[in-house]
Amino acid sequence: KNQVEQSPQSLIILEGKNCTLQCNYTVSPFSNLRWYKQDTGRGPVSLTIMTFSENTKSNGRYTATLDADTKQSSLHITASQLSDSASYICVVSATPYGGSQGNLIFGKGTKLSVKP
Amino acid sequence: NAGVTQTPKFRILKIGQSMTLQCAQDMNHNYMYWYRQDPGMGLKLIYYSVGAGITDKGEVPNGYNVSRSTTEDFPLRLELAAPSQTSVYFCASRFGTDVLKPQHFGDGTRLSIL
Numbered sequence: 001k002n003q004v005e006q007s008p009q010s011l012i013i014l015e016g017k018n019c020t021l022q023c024n025y026t027v028s029p030f031s032n033l034r035w036y037k038q039d040t041g042r043g044p045v046s047l048t049i050m051t052f053s054e055n056t057k058s059n060g061r062y063t064a065t066l067d068a069d070t071k072q073s074s075l076h077i078t079a080s081q082l083s084d085s086a087s088y089i090c091v092v093s094a095t096p097y098g099g100s101q102g103n104l105i106f107g108k109g110t111k112l113s114v115k116p
Numbered sequence: 117n118a119g120v121t122q123t124p125k126f127r128i129l130k131i132g133q134s135m136t137l138q139c140a141q142d143m144n145h146n147y148m149y150w151y152r153q154d155p156g157m158g159l160k161l162i163y164y165s166v167g168a169g170i171t172d173k174g175e176v177p178n179g180y181n182v183s184r185s186t187t188e189d190f191p192l193r194l195e196l197a198a199p200s201q202t203s204v205y206f207c208a209s210r211f212g213t214d215v216l217k218p219q220h221f222g223d224g225t226r227l228s229i230l
Contacts, residue, residue: 043221044219044221089158104161104219107158108156108157108158109158
């Protein structure tokens with residue numbers, strides 16, 4: 001069964017600190033993996049999208065890594081800010097290029113709280 | 117540029133009532149999607165559309181209907197509302213056939229069925 005598991009479920013860090021969120025998946029066939037940020041009461045916003053051939057992708061202070069062999073991804077946040085407080089959702093696509101539905105499997109998210 | 121707009125933002129329904137959740141996008145995206153997000157769970161696909169006049173079922177379509185008469189609008193209809201449909205509903209859109217293009221989400225409709 002296609003599944004995406006995220007850890008930890010929640011995390012509290014102090015402003016200015018770094019943190020790493022984990023995503024393990026059992027999705028086949030694998031097409032791409034994306035990370036979304038979801039602020040409270042808002043819709044998800046795309047941070048990064050990676051294919052199996054990419055192992056690192058950055059978006060400002062956010063750096064995502066992908067190990068397609070072990071089926072693991074991580075999202076590293078550097079020098080956290082209060083505005084980083086949100087849920088971070090790992091999403092894996094099982095559809096090859098050209099698929100319309102996208103067959104996206106969403107993780108449950110990691111809720112990050114950044115405290116001053 | 118408004119992006120994806122969902123209305124209403126909040127709604128309370130009684131069991132058995134019907135309603136339509138509205139979704140409009142102004143980015144000329146051909147693909148549109150409806151998801152539901154239950155507390156502590158990942159988003160689940162309800163219906164999707166690859167263009168005007170074309171819709172298809174997702175993972176959890178029972179109790180819902182959609183239509184796509186224009187590129188811009190993709191309303192979701194709930195018939196005979198049930199408590200199990202209490203959820204946050206998100207509409208999303210994407211441009212083109214390249215699945216590497218990100219989906220753009222609206223801010224959701226929070227629906228309670230009592």
